[in-house]
Amino acid sequence: MxxxxxxxxxxxxxxxxxxxxxxxxxxxxxxxxxxxxxxxxxxxxxxxxxxxxxxxxxxxxxxxxxxxxxxxxxxxxxxxxxxxxxxxxxxxxxxxxxxxxxxxxxxxxxxxxxxxxxxxxxxxxxxxxxxxxxxxxxxxxxxxxxxxxxxxxxxxxxxxxxxxxxxxxxIGLAVDLETLPPHTTDERRRKWRVLVADDSKVARMQIARTLEQLDLEPVLVNDGREALRFLQSQADADGDNDLLMVISDVEMPDMDGYTLTTEIRRDPRLENLYVLLHTSLSGVFNHSMVEQVGADRFVPKFNSDELARNIIERLRNKELELTEAAMV
Missing domain, CATH: 2.40.50.180 (CheA-289, Domain 4)
Known part of the structure; x- marks a missing residue:
């Protein structure tokens, strides 16, 4: 600046x-x-x-x-x-x-x-x-x-x-997706959910529309604290886990995205959860922080196609993991 x-x-x-x-x-x-x-x-x-x-x-x-x-x-x-x-x-x-x-x-x-x-x-x-x-x-x-x-x-x-x-x-922010390649070659195993943490209502709605176009169910929360409580409650329930990933903003009240990611990695029940940080902040500093806190991916806001491609990549890898596990 x-x-x-x-x-x-x-x-x-x-x-x-x-x-x-x-x-x-x-x-x-x-x-x-x-x-x-x-x-x-x-x-x-x-x-x-x-x-x-x-x-x-x-x-x-x-x-x-x-x-x-x-x-x-x-x-x-x-x-x-x-x-x-x-x-x-x-x-x-x-x-x-x-x-x-x-x-x-x-x-x-x-x-x-x-x-x-x-x-x-x-x-x-x-x-x-x-x-x-x-x-x-x-x-x-x-x-x-x-x-x-x-x-x-x-x-x-x-x-x-x-x-x-x-x-x-x-100004208006476009959220329409371009034509994307099929995100799975097999019949879907389940309705995957994606946890979205962002304090901006507009940003939450943008991400939710992208997820819905990919036939994924968004779970929307306002900040990192709410996200962590949701994840911990899911872990306590010890039920069938349909959560594909977490998409989190970085700058949020009460608990930011970096701290949320750190808390996820500290919890043995959540440590393997895929975390994508999605923020309008950019630059070398943020990429460094992504590595320090252990996030899986950093995607600057807001390009619906780029976000969708990263989600599709995660979905393909997850379904491949399930296929390989079923064959063992």
Missing amino acids: RVDAQRTPHRDAHVSTGLIDSINRRTQLAGYNRLALLLFRLGGPELFGINVFKVQEVVQAPELTWVPAAHSHVRGVAPVRGRMIPVLDLAAAVQTTPPASEPRYLIVSEFNRRVQGFLVHGVERIVNVDVGQVTPPPASAGDDGYLTAVTRLKDRLIQIIDVEKVLADV
């Missing part, structure tokens, strides 16, 4: 070169139930957060080029480092009351392999929070809200935005 220190006013000293340089040290804590957030404001006193590893840079709001027929929340496009990116008014996308002032900064971010900019009114600083202190949004936020979680920094509430939902509503 980069913040343009030369273009950022000195009064916003919290966003400084030294602070951004410290991000490498902060990454050493990530993956161990720590979450690094970039804090910002949307025209009011409320603090909002976005995962810092999804942020490429923060600059002053640029001049925009209007795009005909674009969504009302897309203010235009702007050149950023030689590429034109769509620019969304984040306050307009998540709030009903428009702020009195104009946005001053552009957060350039990459989600689901797309780069876009979010206009915000003020950038505060980067903080590291304990994922155990990150909780789902209150029920009053409703299912259609744009919050994925909340936490507190001393006495201040931080609202973490469900960026996948914002992008799905404004």
Whole structure:
């Protein structure tokens, strides 16, 4: 991540070169139930957060080029480092009351392999929070809200935005599968289930539709803690195990995907369970963490065909294992 220190006013000293340089040290804590957030404001006193590893840079709001027929929340496009990116008014996308002032900064971010900019009114600083202190949004936020979680920094509430939902509503995220090769050559032995852990409702629905198109049954939970409880209850029941695999997001409230994977590997009853981490976070750091915690595969969000191919590979291998075991 980069913040343009030369273009950022000195009064916003919290966003400084030294602070951004410290991000490498902060990454050493990530993956161990720590979450690094970039804090910002949307025209009011409320603090909002976005995962810092999804942020490429923060600059002053640029001049925009209007795009005909674009969504009302897309203010235009702007050149950023030689590429034109769509620019969304984040306050307009998540709030009903428009702020009195104009946005001053552009957060350039990459989600689901797309780069876009979010206009915000003020950038505060980067903080590291304990994922155990990150909780789902209150029920009053409703299912259609744009919050994925909340936490507190001393006495201040931080609202973490469900960026996948914002992008799905404004830009749209395709989930249709291309023509895929048959995923099994034999008659299906059983209706396989797949446990999906993701705090974003949009992401859960995307993955569920992909699984259903593959004739698999999705079991959906909101975070790693819920996933671990489900897995432990299944292990305690000691019944017929139709669970093919776990697909887990990385950044989730209460328990993140790295910690979930670690807990799965620590439990002798679950240690051989196939775990695919599926996240909009990307980069060398995440691949390293996948190896450290013992996940089987890492697939960046969101390409339904790539996800489906990885699921099909797992399904083929599982059915081959069952065939070989039956022949012994």
